[in-house]
Amino acid sequence: MASEHLLELVDVEAGYGRAALVLRGLTVQVPPAQIVCLVGPNGAGKSTVLKVASGMLAPRAGKVVVDGQDVTGHGPQQMLRAGLSHVLQGHSVFREMTVGENISLGAFTVRDQSRTQERLDFVKSLFPLVADRWNALAGALSGGQQKQVEFARSLMVDPKVVLLDEPSMGLDPKATAVVFEQVVRMRDAGTAVLLVEQNARRALESADIGLVLDLGRVHIKGPARQLLDDPKLGELYLGGRPQEDKAHATTTSGSTYSPTNEGHAG
Numbered sequence: 520m521a522s523e524h525l526l527e528l529v530d531v532e533a534g535y536g537r538a539a540l541v542l543r544g545l546t547v548q549v550p551p552a553q554i555v556c557l558v559g560p561n562g563a564g565k566s567t568v569l570k571v572a573s574g575m576l577a578p579r580a581g582k583v584v585v586d587g588q589d590v591t592g593h594g595p596q597q598m599l600r601a602g603l604s605h606v607l608q609g610h611s612v613f614r615e616m617t618v619g620e621n622i623s624l625g626a627f628t629v630r631d632q633s634r635t636q637e638r639l640d641f642v643k644s645l646f647p648l649v650a651d652r653w654n655a656l657a658g659a660l661s662g663g664q665q666k667q668v669e670f671a672r673s674l675m676v677d678p679k680v681v682l683l684d685e686p687s688m689g690l691d692p693k694a695t696a697v698v699f700e701q702v703v704r705m706r707d708a709g710t711a712v713l714l715v716e717q718n719a720r721r722a723l724e725s726a727d728i729g730l731v732l733d734l735g736r737v738h739i740k741g742p743a744r745q746l747l748d749d750p751k752l753g754e755l756y757l758g759g760r761p762q763e764d765k766a767h768a769t770t771t772s773g774s775t776y777s778p779t780n781e782g783h784a785g
């Protein structure tokens with residue numbers, strides 16, 4: 520049976536070693552062909568959400584569900600097989616290899632050669648730059664171009680959801696704009712995206728759904744546009760904490776924009 524969400528993290532608790540929990544009952548849902556954008560203060564746990572989703576960090580409580588299948592506690596290889604592809608923060612291309620070689624590496628788990636060729640054709644059509652620079656050394660590309668190579672590589676397994684960690688990090692505004700255009704192209708081609716960004720405004724402009732993380736939980740969720748138009752959101756990024764008494768809506772159901780108040784529990 521088709522699932523309403525391709526990825527669900529339900530009441531997840533997670534942290535590192537003996538340190539205090541970073542995620543404290545976090546719930547995130549990613550519907551098909553949507554860009555879900557996680558924003559929040561430094562250290563809120565945005566990257567940690569992606570690590571839990573991609574199996575790099577096992578949750579201590581809660582569930583991870585991919586397309587209706589419970590994959591809680593599975594490792595990175597199994598998560599990849601389940602349909603989650605993680606594009607890490609920073610640059611991860613092999614600089615001494617060509618663009619084509621880098622991208623082909625993304626298909627190392629794909630056994631069917633004809634399927635690999637289909638995917639190569641797909642990513643070349645989605646990212647024309649990649650096709651143009653196929654035989655160039657990846658290290659000769661600009662930072663924004665390398666990010667496109669990473670996106671293309673992540674799509675080789677035909678993932679259900681692509682997890683993008685700070686794709687605009689270190690890029691100038693022009694390159695950032697191109698990277699977000701490519702994220703939208705991925706979504707328009709049918710891939711769901713869970714995006715983590717410091718560059719909150721720019722990311723929300725491209726996203727469908729916005730989630731604000733605070734104190735290890737989703738504090739606000741709603742249509743990205745509505746979050747963007749909220750003057751209180753700016754306050755969050757200036758170090759302020761969201762305040763319960765400034766509620767904008769009362770319902771917490773569906774995609775209605777609403778502070779969830781979860782950030783103040785406990």
Ligand SMILES: Nc1ncnc2c1ncn2[C@@H]1O[C@H](COP(=O)(O)OP(=O)(O)OP(=O)(O)O)[C@@H](O)[C@H]1O
Pocket residue numbers: 535538541559560561562563564565566567568717
């Ligand atoms: N490998 C690790 N070992 C120990 N603590 C970690 C590790 N990675 C992250 N942390 C801690 O977990 C908390 C959340 O980090 P995380 O990187 O998820 O936050 P973030 O919201 O992505 O922040 P930023 O925007 O600054 O990258 C921080 O306090 C961080 O110091």
